[in-house]
Amino acid sequence: MATVQSDQLLTQFQPNEITPELARKRRSQFRIIFDRFTRNKVAVAGFVVLAVLLVAAVFAPIITGQTSTYDPPNDPNLSIALSGPIPGHPLGTDDLGRDELARMLFGGRVSLAVGILTALLTILIAVTVGSLAGYYGGWVDMVMMRVTDAFLSVPLLVVLFVLARTFSDGSVPSIVILIAAFEWPSVARVVRGEFLGLKEREFLLAARTLGANDLRLMVRHILPNAAGPIIVAATLVVGDAIITESVLSFFSFGVRPPTSSWGSMLNNSRDFISSDPLLLYLPGIAILITVLCFNLMGDGLRDALDPYMTER
Numbered sequence: 001m002a003t004v005q006s007d008q009l010l011t012q013f014q015p016n017e018i019t020p021e022l023a024r025k026r027r028s029q030f031r032i033i034f035d036r037f038t039r040n041k042v043a044v045a046g047f048v049v050l051a052v053l054l055v056a057a058v059f060a061p062i063i064t065g066q067t068s069t070y071d072p073p074n075d076p077n078l079s080i081a082l083s084g085p086i087p088g089h090p091l092g093t094d095d096l097g098r099d100e101l102a103r104m105l106f107g108g109r110v111s112l113a114v115g116i117l118t119a120l121l122t123i124l125i126a127v128t129v130g131s132l133a134g135y136y137g138g139w140v141d142m143v144m145m146r147v148t149d150a151f152l153s154v155p156l157l158v159v160l161f162v163l164a165r166t167f168s169d170g171s172v173p174s175i176v177i178l179i180a181a182f183e184w185p186s187v188a189r190v191v192r193g194e195f196l197g198l199k200e201r202e203f204l205l206a207a208r209t210l211g212a213n214d215l216r217l218m219v220r221h222i223l224p225n226a227a228g229p230i231i232v233a234a235t236l237v238v239g240d241a242i243i244t245e246s247v248l249s250f251f252s253f254g255v256r257p258p259t260s261s262w263g264s265m266l267n268n269s270r271d272f273i274s275s276d277p278l279l280l281y282l283p284g285i286a287i288l289i290t291v292l293c294f295n296l297m298g299d300g301l302r303d304a305l306d307p308y309m310t311e312r
Helices: 002-013 020-025 029-039 041-058 060-064 100-136 138-153 156-166 172-198 202-209 214-225 227-250 262-272 278-305
Strands: none
Touching: 029 041, 029 278, 041 060, 041 100, 041 278, 060 100, 100 138, 100 172, 100 214, 100 227, 100 262, 100 278, 138 172, 156 172, 156 227, 172 214, 172 227, 202 214, 214 227, 227 262, 227 278, 262 278
């Protein structure tokens, strides 16, 4: 009889259904971050727009039916030069009669490639420098931070103009290396700050007591906990790299023909602002929207990855 009563009490205080509170607590870390990000409608909108731009750029040959902006049926055709939107050319044509939609898509491939590859290279350099400086401290930190300060103190555009003309061949890899060489210092400071704050935590002391070496402590324990700010910084670097490349190309220091980017399209169309302003506005709006969406997505990721963000 006592056993039956005990079973009834257990059944009463252990319901079969999981309450919403328990379900919330049992969510994985990825699910929590995903839910926080999706609640930010502006960040989600920025992500969707970026996804559409990336898909359009990747599949530009399929959309346009050509492998470059100089392939048929869009070879230079002066008979339809500066025609504006016409059948077969929804965004019009440039001064050589080339389809502007094709040029936008293929130019977007270059601009987005420069932005994303620059961000990856920048993060690689910044994580290396920032982690070593923050973890070891002392003279290592002093030397690396003084080098970082030296890079931060240079007039960026002036130096890039000189180096682009001297050392760059106008190819995408050379532009990526050139921009990343001056983008990493600010991100390195973020990484250093995270390592300084995490290296004295209890979990790191426990791992060191168990015999973990310095490399394992940095890669397996500190770096994953510092991933949030690094990911957010990477999204901001992408937008900054796209703007920097556009400025270089606008002043003829960036990618060189026949390769085109949104910045070079601005350079080519500035003489037609009166006769065909659409040629100037389209790449400018594309740069504006892309950079804005990367910043909005970075803002949403910052809130989603914040460990102190309260559940709402």
